[in-house]
Amino acid sequence: MARWAMVIDLRKCIGCSSCIEICKQVNNVPPENEWRRLVEHTAKEGDNVKRWFVTMNCMHCVNPPCLKVCPTKATYQTKEGIVDIDHKQCIGCGACVLACPYKARSINRRSRMSCYERIDGSKVEVEMHEHIGICRKCNFCKSLIETGLKNGLQPGKDPEATPMCVRYCISEALAFGNIDDPNSKISQILSQNKIVRILEELGTNPVVHYIPDDEI
Amino acid sequence: MEVDGRTIAHDKNLQTDICIIGAGTAGMTLAHTLINRKCKVILLESGGLKPDKESQILSFGENIGHQYFPLDTARPRGFGGSTNRWFLAMGENHFGARMRPLDSIDFEKRDEIPYSGWPFDKTVLDPYYKRAEDFCKITPSGFQLEDWHDPKKTPPLALDQKTVETVIFKFGSREPFLKDYAKEIIKAKNIKLLLHATVTDIEATENTQKITRVHASCLDGGRFQVSAKIYVLACGGIENARLLLLSNKQQKDGLGNQYDLVGRFFMEHLHFHSGLFIPTDPFLFQKTALYNAVHWIKGVPILGKLALSEHMLRKRKLSNYVMQIKPLITPYSSILNYFYPAMESHGVASLKAFRNSLLRGKVPAEPGKLLLDIRADAKSVFLTGYRNLNKKVLRHLSKKNLHVYTLHHMSEQTPNPESQVMLGLQKDVFGKNRIFLNWRFSPIEIRSAVQSQEIIADELKKTGIGQLFVTMIDALKPHPIYGGWHHMGTTRMNDNPKQGVVDQNCLVHGVSNLYVAGPSVFPTSGYANPCLTIVAMTIKLSEHLKKYFGY
Numbered sequence: 001m002a003r004w005a006m007v008i009d010l011r012k013c014i015g016c017s018s019c020i021e022i023c024k025q026v027n028n029v030p031p032e033n034e035w036r037r038l039v040e041h042t043a044k045e046g047d048n049v050k051r052w053f054v055t056m057n058c059m060h061c062v063n064p065p066c067l068k069v070c071p072t073k074a075t076y077q078t079k080e081g082i083v084d085i086d087h088k089q090c091i092g093c094g095a096c097v098l099a100c101p102y103k104a105r106s107i108n109r110r111s112r113m114s115c116y117e118r119i120d121g122s123k124v125e126v127e128m129h130e131h132i133g134i135c136r137k138c139n140f141c142k143s144l145i146e147t148g149l150k151n152g153l154q155p156g157k158d159p160e161a162t163p164m165c166v167r168y169c170i171s172e173a174l175a176f177g178n179i180d181d182p183n184s185k186i187s188q189i190l191s192q193n194k195i196v197r198i199l200e201e202l203g204t205n206p207v208v209h210y211i212p213d214d215e216i
Numbered sequence: 217m218e219v220d221g222r223t224i225a226h227d228k229n230l231q232t233d234i235c236i237i238g239a240g241t242a243g244m245t246l247a248h249t250l251i252n253r254k255c256k257v258i259l260l261e262s263g264g265l266k267p268d269k270e271s272q273i274l275s276f277g278e279n280i281g282h283q284y285f286p287l288d289t290a291r292p293r294g295f296g297g298s299t300n301r302w303f304l305a306m307g308e309n310h311f312g313a314r315m316r317p318l319d320s321i322d323f324e325k326r327d328e329i330p331y332s333g334w335p336f337d338k339t340v341l342d343p344y345y346k347r348a349e350d351f352c353k354i355t356p357s358g359f360q361l362e363d364w365h366d367p368k369k370t371p372p373l374a375l376d377q378k379t380v381e382t383v384i385f386k387f388g389s390r391e392p393f394l395k396d397y398a399k400e401i402i403k404a405k406n407i408k409l410l411l412h413a414t415v416t417d418i419e420a421t422e423n424t425q426k427i428t429r430v431h432a433s434c435l436d437g438g439r440f441q442v443s444a445k446i447y448v449l450a451c452g453g454i455e456n457a458r459l460l461l462l463s464n465k466q467q468k469d470g471l472g473n474q475y476d477l478v479g480r481f482f483m484e485h486l487h488f489h490s491g492l493f494i495p496t497d498p499f500l501f502q503k504t505a506l507y508n509a510v511h512w513i514k515g516v517p518i519l520g521k522l523a524l525s526e527h528m529l530r531k532r533k534l535s536n537y538v539m540q541i542k543p544l545i546t547p548y549s550s551i552l553n554y555f556y557p558a559m560e561s562h563g564v565a566s567l568k569a570f571r572n573s574l575l576r577g578k579v580p581a582e583p584g585k586l587l588l589d590i591r592a593d594a595k596s597v598f599l600t601g602y603r604n605l606n607k608k609v610l611r612h613l614s615k616k617n618l619h620v621y622t623l624h625h626m627s628e629q630t631p632n633p634e635s636q637v638m639l640g641l642q643k644d645v646f647g648k649n650r651i652f653l654n655w656r657f658s659p660i661e662i663r664s665a666v667q668s669q670e671i672i673a674d675e676l677k678k679t680g681i682g683q684l685f686v687t688m689i690d691a692l693k694p695h696p697i698y699g700g701w702h703h704m705g706t707t708r709m710n711d712n713p714k715q716g717v718v719d720q721n722c723l724v725h726g727v728s729n730l731y732v733a734g735p736s737v738f739p740t741s742g743y744a745n746p747c748l749t750i751v752a753m754t755i756k757l758s759e760h761l762k763k764y765f766g767y
Contacts, residue, residue, distance in 0.1 A: 014272045015289040018303050025305035031489070040286070047643045049276050051269070051288060109550065132547060132617065160309075168311065170292060170300040171267050213269075 002178040003081045004140055004155065005207040006166065007189050008055060011214075012173035015040050015053035019165035019174065023057075023138070026164050033106045035138040036165060052213060055174075057165070058083060058104040058138040059198065059206030066096035066105060074135075081207055082140050090134040097135060101199050102206075105137045140176070156186060179207070218265075218402045221413030222434045227441070232258040232408070234767065235430060235444035237415045237459070238451035239401075240297020241393070241747055242734035242754045245351065246448060248397045249758040251404040255767040258442050259407060260432055262414040262451075263293035267300060270435055274414060274644050275455070277651025281635065283696065284484075284655050290701055291452055295398060295411065298452065301701065302390040302747075306510050306517040312389040314519075314745040315354055317345045317752070319536060321526045322628070322742035328533035329660070331481065331631035332740050335711045335720035341752055344759075348751035352388035354516050359384045364518050370506040372520060373681060380675045381525050383538060387510055387517040388747065413440075416646045418447070418463035418471055420727065427730045433646050446765065448757070450733040453482070453703025454651055457637040457736060460707065460717075460724075462648050472707070472717045472724040479637040481708050482653065483741045484699035486627040486661055491669060492554050493541055493621040495682035501543050501619050508543050523743070524668050535661055536628040537668040538743040541621040548618050549611040554685045556603035563593020564600050623684075626700070626743045627665045632658050637706050655699075662688070702746050704735040721760045722753070733757055 020036045029035055036057045043050040060083050067075050067083065074089035075096055097105045108131050141163040148154075148161020155161040156177025166174040177186035193211045200206070224230070233255035236243050247259045263271040276288040284290075292300040302313040318338065325333030349357040356363070364384045365372055372382040401407055413432040419441075420427050429443040449456050457479040461470035470478050501508065506520035523538040566589035573580040580586055590597055629635075640652035666688045673684035710716025713725035718737050724730045733754050735746040761767045 012269060014267050014269050014292065015286070016267070016292060016301060017289065018301060021303045022305070022311065025303075026309070040289075049273060049642075051273060051276065053289075132545065164309070168303065170294075171269070 001079055001180065002155075003180045003207070004060070004145065005081070005177065005179040005186055005190075005209065006057075006060075006140070006163075007175045007186055007195075007209045007211065009173045009175070009189075009193075009211040010052065010054060011211060012171045013053045013055060014171045014173075015051065016170060018168055018170050019055055022164050022168050026141075029136070030108060032109055033136065035104075035136070037103075054210070055165075056102060056104070056198070057208065058100075058140075059102050059204065059208045060138075060140060062205035062207065063203055065099040065101065065202075065204060069095040069099040071095065078142070080145075082142050082145075084139040084142055085135055085137065087131055087134050087136070092133040092135060094135070101202055101204065105135050108132055108134060108136050156184060217405075217407070218409045218411065220264075221260075221410045221432060221440070222436050222438050224410070224413075224438065224440045226438055229429065229441045229443055230258060232256045232442060232444045234258070234446045234448065234761070235260065235442045236448045236450055236733075237430065238262075238297065238449070238455070238734075239295050239409065240291075240450065240452055240734070241299055241750050243448075243450035244296065244299070244393060244397055244401065245751050245754040246450065246733055246758055247401050247404075247407055247409075248351075249755060250761075250767065251400060251407065253406065253762070253767050255406060255765075257404075257407045258444065259401065259409045260413045260415055260430070260442065261293075261295055261409065261411050263295070264411050265295050267292035267294035271412070271414075274646075275651070276644070277454075277653060278640055278642075279653040279655060281653060281655035282657060284653065284699060285701065287454065287651055287653065291454070291703070295409070296390075296394045298701065298747075299390045299393040302388075304387060304510075306387045306389065307512060310389050310391070310517070312387045312391075312517070313747050314385045315349075315352060315388045315748040316359060316383070316385045316744040317341070318740075318742040318744050318749055319526065321529055322536060322740055322744075326533075329535060329630050329740070331633070331708075331715075334739050335709060335716075341749075341756065344752035344756045345748065347755050348748050349386075351392075351751050351755070352748065353392050354386040354388045356514055356516070359386070361520075364513050365506055365520070366513070370511070370513070370520075371503065372506055373504065373522075373676075373679075375522075375675050375679055375681075378525055379528050380522055380672050382506070382520045383523045385519045385521060385745075387519070410442075414646065415451075415459060416462070416648050417465070418449075418459065418730070420463070420466045420471060422466060424467045424471065424727060426728050435645065444729075446729050446731065446761065446767075448731045448733050449707075450754075452734055453706050453736040454637050454653070456732055456734060457482075457706035458639065458649075458651055461637075461639050471730070472727060474726060475714050477708065477715075477717050479706050480633045480635070481631045481705040481739075482635045482637050482655060482703070483629040483631060483705040483738070484655065485702050485741060485743060485745070486625075486629055486657065486665070486697050487700050488625050488627075488665075488697045489622060490625060491623045491685050491687045492551060493623060493676065493682055493684045494551075494554075495619065495621070496680055497682075498619055500682070504541065504543070504621075507541050522672055524671060528671060532667060532671070534667055535630050535664040536743045537665060538626050539669070539672060540624040540626070542624060544620050544622050545617050546620060548614040548616050551618065551620060552607045552610055554687075556607050559596055559600050559603070561593050561596035561600075563590050563597045566590050566593075567597055623669075625665060625669070627661055627668075628741050628743050629657050630660050631705060631708070631740060632656055657697075700745065702735065702741070704738045704741050704746060707732045707736040708739045709737045710739060722757050731757060731761075
């Protein structure tokens with residue numbers, strides 16, 4: 001059984017926001033909501049300037065607080081560790097939004113509809129109006145992973161089966177893969193580098209790992 | 217051939233025919249057109265094959281003008297430059313940039329727009345635009361509406377073409393640049409790509425009429441020089457100006473800056489979201505497929521937008537402007553403010569002051585005056601009460617979702633000498649002054665954007681398509697205005713050295729062998745994204761080098 005995880009190398013992240021912009025577009029995230037966000041910091045000492053960028057998304061915790069508070073069981077965890085939302089079950093109560101210590105969740109106040117499929121003659125699949133008023137968040141591009149696995153691809157290695165933010169990171173700061181496989185790229189990165197996880201002390205056991213920039 | 221600049225011997229002087237500084241959109245295009253030509257080329261890139269944090273900090277700077285992106289995140293330093301950040305979704309997991317040539321009117325000298333006018337008209341650039349489309353792989357060429365819509369599936373809105381017209385934007389993928397052209401440049405026998413080599417100084421003869429060499433530094437402390445017959449500066453709209461200003465050993469104010477023009481006229485495209493369009497026909501979504509989202513026609517991803525006709529721009533003396541309508545399904549309650557806008561009047565303000573004091577358990581300071589104000593402005597007070605009541609009732613009763621359009625605007629920024637790239641006091645690791653940006657825009661753009669929306673609103677109403685709510689107020693800037701990472705105008709083109717840094721061939725005035733490529737040479741910006749014009753202008757420059765130098 002695979003266990004999906006992500007590593008964000010803060011030594012490489014240049015704060016370009018490509019991952020955020022691409023995530024917004026491919027997941028049809030309304031402008032008011034964000035599945036990924038960027039925290040930046042500047043340390044200045046005379047002419048010496050250091051910049052620090054942290055991109056954050058859902059941490060897909062092993063012990064997700066959002067899961068426990070969901071009254072309708074709309075939030076669920078797959079066997080591979082991905083925390084996702086069944087939008088048909090979600091009533092948009094916002095309990096999970098409050099419970100998440102990473103601010104990774106938000107309620108869709110409005111939504112957009114993408115229409116270009118209709119022009120090509122195929123069905124409109126991206127009718128997002130059913131997502132209004134419910135909670136949405138990063139799901140590691142679960143559909144890409146599932147489709148990729150069905151086609152014999154390896155998430156994290158084959159771009160077509162890898163989350164879009166990782167695939168299109170221009171400075172290659174993001175990595176994704178199966179941490180239960182000791183030969184996977186992500187396992188090797190984790191074993192070779194100093195790793196930190198955000199708010200680990202809360203016992204959430206997040207699977208998004210960060211390689212800190214020691215210069216800061 | 218690709219070489220890491222850090223491996224070059226300290227203080228070595230490399231010889232070549234053409235030295236291109238910067239391997240972004242313009243630098244790559246020029247290098248690619250020079251493959252297998254009779255010249256040796258050195259292409260200098262400050263970053264590596266991929267943008268990295270160490271190089272990126274060299275772009276750090278300060279902005280004292282209108283709020284802008286952090287400068288070190290606004291432009292990747294690395295092979296491919298800004299093409300790395302072409303991230304607009306084109307469908308089928310392709311990403312790219314919007315592409316469209318400037319309009320004919322953008323090249324003209326317009327009395328209402330100070331400092332407007334290119335040294336040539338659009339017909340001069342048209343053949344290069346065709347080649348640029350081929351280069352960006354967005355052919356078949358042309359942007360005529362007739363060629364890019366399907367009357368049945370993607371019909372344009374039936375608007376009066378003399379007032380509002382539908383314009384086509386194509387989307388060019390970044391793949392040709394980052395994969396195909398990058399590989400071909402690296403493989404080319406006559407091109408040497410030097411990575412991690414930051415140019416810190418351009419050295420000229422004493423009379424500054426000729427460049428003798430450029431000094432490149434590496435972050436590990438290494439440095440070397442490149443001597444060439446021709447130098448082309450292609451570092452983008454901010455760094456082009458910075459490098460000319462930094463090269464001040466022979467000319468005190470910087471190369472090409474004898475008339476204090478380098479760095480001035482910094483322009484961006486003004487992007488903002490404002491207003492709402494509510495269609496009369498609730499099923500209009502199906503009929504506006506041309507505008508709704510990027511779709512593929514003849515193998516090219518395209519999108520339709522609404523712009524004012526040239527006739528209307530001239531008649532109303534407006535700067536160029538385009539509007540994208542984005543479909544949105546939203547609860548009725550969320551748009552009630554458009555139907556029942558809040559009123560700011562003397563009476564309402566007095567009533568609020570009176571109420572707030574009572575809520576705090578205090579008697580208002582001047583109760584009589586407040587009550588008199590409320591009585592004098594009773595009409596506004598009642599109207600506000602009526603609107604608020606309506607909003608509250610409808611918010612609770614109406615559960616329906618509406619099909620509406622949000623509006624995304626892109627407007628031309630008019631040239632403004634006060635909008636400027638300067639050298640700051642802080643220095644980077646090479647001891648060179650960091651960027652100091654003062655992005656300023658003028659009331660002309662805001663007035664223009666408001667009036668353009670009003671014209672489109674009138675046209676939509678007249679034709680019965682729907683109601684467009686304009687929420688911008690002329691005197692106020694909409695919140696927020698942001699740029700599109702398009703840095704233009706800082707080494708503007710004009711055949712008169714007193715009005716431009718480069719001539720119409722992009723040669724720096726007063727210097728015989730220094731050219732500038734990229735959007736910094738644009739005298740005006742239009743509304744169209746700059747990449748296609750950058751590529752067209754660079755191909756034109758390449759042809760010029762072939763014609764006059766035999767390369």
